[in-house]
Amino acid sequence: MKQDYSISQDKLNLYIDDQLDAVEMDRVHRAIKANPELGERVCHLKEVRDLVGYAYETVPVPSEYRRHDTPRQRRAWSAVAAVLLITLGLVAGWVLRANTLGVPLASVDAQDVFHYYKYARVAGISQGDPRYIIHVSSGDDHAIRIALEEAEILLKSHRQSRVPLRLEVMVNNDIRMLREDSPFKAEIEKIMATYDNVTFLACARTLAKTRRREGKPVRLIPKIVTGETAREHIPERLREGWVYLKV
Amino acid sequence: MKLISNLLSSIEMRRCCVLYRNKLYRTAYAWCHDAQLADDLVQDTLCKALKSWRSLRDPEAIEPWLFRILGNTWHDYLRTSGRTTELEDIAGNQASVPERYHQGQIVDRVRAAVASLPLPLREVVTLADFSGFTYAEIAQILDIPIGTVMSRLFRARQSLKSRLLDLERSPATVIPIRRVK
Secondary structure, X not given: OOOOOOOOHHHHHHHHOOOOOHHHHHHHHHHHHHOHHHHHHHXXXXXXXXXXXXXXXXXXOOHHHHHHOOHXXXXXXXXXXXXXXXXXXXXXXXXXHHHOOOOOOOOOOHHHHHHHHHHHHHOOOOOOOOEEEEEEOOOOHXXXXXXXXXXXXXXXXXHHOOOOOEEEEEEOOOHHHHEOOOOOHHHHHHHHHHOOOEEEEEOHHHHHHHHHHHOOOOOEOOOOEOOOXXXXXXXXXXXXXXXXXXX | OHHXXXXXXXXXXHHHHHHHHHHHHHHHHHHHOOHHHHHHHHHHHHHHHHHOHXXXXXXXXXXXXXXXXXXXXXXXXXXXXXXXXXXXXXXXXXXXXXXXOOOOOHHHHHHHHHHOOOHHHHHHHHHHHOOOOOHHHHHHHHOOOHHHHHHHHHHHHHHHHHHHHHHHHOHHHOOOOOOOO
């Protein structure tokens, strides 16, 4: 594979871990846009990072630790369903990995997601009404647009077919999409005004890191939910039987 | 006043136990892959934290502070038990990883890949990718230069990437997704 020597592997690690300043982030971002192979390397690194994160979220803690857990944490969950759903989510994420960072985007449409939901029902790992979580971990315009389009298609198609739906859009790594001055503000506000079954969430960790980096509070679009990190919230949703779609 | 101060410290410590104990345990488990040992390490860590509570100057930095105690406790255990792994062992460890796994056992597979990393790489990659610390915080927790954090993270991710790459090649786990764009 051809290597892009202008961007070192160390720098790619710094990039995916959000450890670069804004100028360097932008430089790497542009280099990735210009070089799909570099984008693929970034996707591999992100994949490894996410796998390690998910692999240890599910380590069962000793029973005496749970006495202090919140009711939410205490909720019983099926390990088998979690593993299967994580598998499905990671596979979906892998298939969609090229969607990030400027390389040509693939996507799923509502029909695919219906099939995905049916698959989960048949496999016995999802019961009740369909619940989806779309994970956006890129600040790339094209990726954000795809996420919003797919969210709207899902919401619209479920409303038309009178199937109750719950949808969440969790944003981490780059919070640009949900900022008050976001170019997508009008679109997001319109979706939230039209559908009451959709929630946009900003990752608490990304918010804290952004605040630290910029030295001032981050102003978000009104009604954006904050407080939980993506790394805590997504596995929790997977355990509850939500279908995970990564953009 | 001292009694009140001690009481408040105790209450605050209890709150921190609730907040961080699971994360401490899972991080310890990621390092040693032994449930009993991870539990012992966390208990020792919390005991030490309670004893040296007043040495914490910045309450905001409690999380990396607790993890630094955990790191020290872990390294003490390795020294006293004679279980140490050097960075140079990486090639040998790679060869010892079991290669056959059932499809769908992604979590087990990732844990096995992490477990096979040399300890210094394992510590850094789990602190970064699971515990979510910044490079500077990891350097502080493990008491190593930030450049070392970066190089270990680089090597750890490269190693994990090569072991986990065939995940997506398992045809039975692939759900057909139609490209529309």
